[in-house]
Amino acid sequence: MTEVWIAIAAMTAVSFAIKAAGPVVLGGRSLPPAAERLIALIPAALLTALVVTQTFASHDGRALVLDARAAGIAVAVVAATRRAPMLVVLVLAAGTTALLRLAG
Amino acid sequence: MARVRDEPEAEDTYAAGFRAALPLIVPTLLIGASFGVAATSIGWTAVAAVVMSAIVFSGAAQFAVVAVLGAGGSVVAAIIAATLIASRFLAIGVAIGPSMRGGPVQRALEGQAVVDASLILARVSETGYGARRLLGSTAPQYCGWMLGTVAGVVAGGRIADPEALGLDVVFPAFFVSLLVGELTTAAQRATAAAAALIALALIPVAPPGIPVIAACASLLAGHAVERRTRGAA
Numbered sequence: 001m002t003e004v005w006i007a008i009a010a011m012t013a014v015s016f017a018i019k020a021a022g023p024v025v026l027g028g029r030s031l032p033p034a035a036e037r038l039i040a041l042i043p044a045a046l047l048t049a050l051v052v053t054q055t056f057a058s059h060d061g062r063a064l065v066l067d068a069r070a071a072g073i074a075v076a077v078v079a080a081t082r083r084a085p086m087l088v089v090l091v092l093a094a095g096t097t098a099l100l101r102l103a104g
Numbered sequence: 105m106a107r108v109r110d111e112p113e114a115e116d117t118y119a120a121g122f123r124a125a126l127p128l129i130v131p132t133l134l135i136g137a138s139f140g141v142a143a144t145s146i147g148w149t150a151v152a153a154v155v156m157s158a159i160v161f162s163g164a165a166q167f168a169v170v171a172v173l174g175a176g177g178s179v180v181a182a183i184i185a186a187t188l189i190a191s192r193f194l195a196i197g198v199a200i201g202p203s204m205r206g207g208p209v210q211r212a213l214e215g216q217a218v219v220d221a222s223l224i225l226a227r228v229s230e231t232g233y234g235a236r237r238l239l240g241s242t243a244p245q246y247c248g249w250m251l252g253t254v255a256g257v258v259a260g261g262r263i264a265d266p267e268a269l270g271l272d273v274v275f276p277a278f279f280v281s282l283l284v285g286e287l288t289t290a291a292q293r294a295t296a297a298a299a300a301l302i303a304l305a306l307i308p309v310a311p312p313g314i315p316v317i318a319a320c321a322s323l324l325a326g327h328a329v330e331r332r333t334r335g336a337a
Contacts, residue, residue: 001147001148001149001152003173003178003179003182004148004152004173005152006179007169007173007179007182007183007186008152008155008156008159008160010179010183011156011160011165011166011169011183011186011187011190012159012160014183014186014187014190015160015161015162015165015190015193016212016216018187018190018191018193018194018197019193019197019215019216019218020197020211020212020215020216021194021197021201021215022193022194022196022197022198022199022200022201022215023197023200023201023204023211023212023214023215024201024208024211024212024215025201026197026198026201026202026204027201027202027204027205027206027208027211028202028204028205028206028211029202030202031202036231037327037330038323038326038327039198039199039202039231040230040231041291041292041295041322041323041326041327042195042196042198042199042223042320042323043199043223043224043227043282043286044283044286044287044292044293044295044296044299044326045195045295045296045298045299045319045320045322045323045326046192046195046196046220046223046299046316046319046320047220047223047224047279047282047283047286048283048295048296048299048300048303048319048322049299049300049302049303049315049316049319049322050192050220050275050276050279050316051276051279051280051283051300052299052300052303052304052307052315053303053307053312053315053316054272054273054275054276055273055276056304056307057307057312057315060171060312061307061311061312062307062308062311062312063307063308064304064307064308068270069272069273069276072270072273072277073273073276073277073280076273076276076277076280076281077280077284079281080280080281080283080284081284086127086278086281087127089277089278089280089281090127090131090274090277090278090281093270093273093274093276093277093280094131094269094270094271094273094274094277095270096270097270097272097273098268098269098270099270101267101268101270102268
């Protein structure tokens with residue numbers, strides 16, 4: 001149990017520092033236009049990478065797998081590009097994945 | 105309608121942020137419950153699981169700690185695994201940081217409210233973020249995460265399995281619907297395509313966390329496309 005508390009204490013410090021870094025260093029600064037344009041691309045980069053890893057990475061995160069999640073996300077992509085409301089997108093994605101798992 | 109860009113997103117209010125994050129409450133609750141179940145099933149006390157959720161507040165990092173320790177790994181390995189997964193908050197902080205106001209202590213504390221979805225939910229302009237929107241959009245996710253963790257440690261295995269309900273795709277599906285409004289320019293699309301390729305290439309060879317932070321290299325692809333399109337114009 002001691003090592004659990006060590007891990008919790010360490011992650012408290014690490015995650016505080018990581019989340020504080022950008023706001024403390026860059027807070028209130030106006031950046032050069034070139035930097036602003038790069039920063040405007042960060043959401044596209046990170047959210048895409050998160051979708052890819054949360055869809056195609058295995059449970060331990062170390063292998064590429066194609067499973068019921070991919071079908072759910074494919075449905076989400078179709079629904080979202082057809083401008084379906086957010087909740088509809090989420091329900092369709094979860095429902096597709098759940099049904100495939102039930103069948104599989 | 106739920107498309108964030110069509111909402112009055114320029115509004116930096118707690119309520120606007122809160123509304124944007126509402127679809128995430130139930131999934132966050134159930135995934136929080138699955139964390140509580142997973143942590144107590146490998147022998148953690150209920151207090152440890154709840155304290156971790158309260159102060160670390162990062163599903164991916166917390167599951168990584170449980171997975172490594174549960175598999176008999178060392179505490180150092182668990183901390184490294186969780187740190188790699190948390191590394192993306194450096195990049196998110198670079199995006200949101202310049203918009204933060206107040207002294208360094210206030211900025212550091214408000215920065216703790218940042219979660220993945222804040223990249224879009226807390227935004228008030230192309231590169232500007234609002235502290236009130238940030239706090240408002242994180243609050244329902246924090247409440248869901250805490251209530252879920254408590255429910256998980258109390259109810260144990262009697263909680264519905266989030267995977268059987270397909271809830272593990274809710275967050276990526278949420279990001280997909282945010283991305284559809286995001287990928288409007290050639291530079292944005294080039295960035296996303298490069299990020300996807302980088303992540304796919306790195307998943308089999310790099311530890312979890314690295315594929316996401318390394319995908320920031322895709323900004324260079326987006327930047328190159330942007331320069332070319334502006335040069336052509």
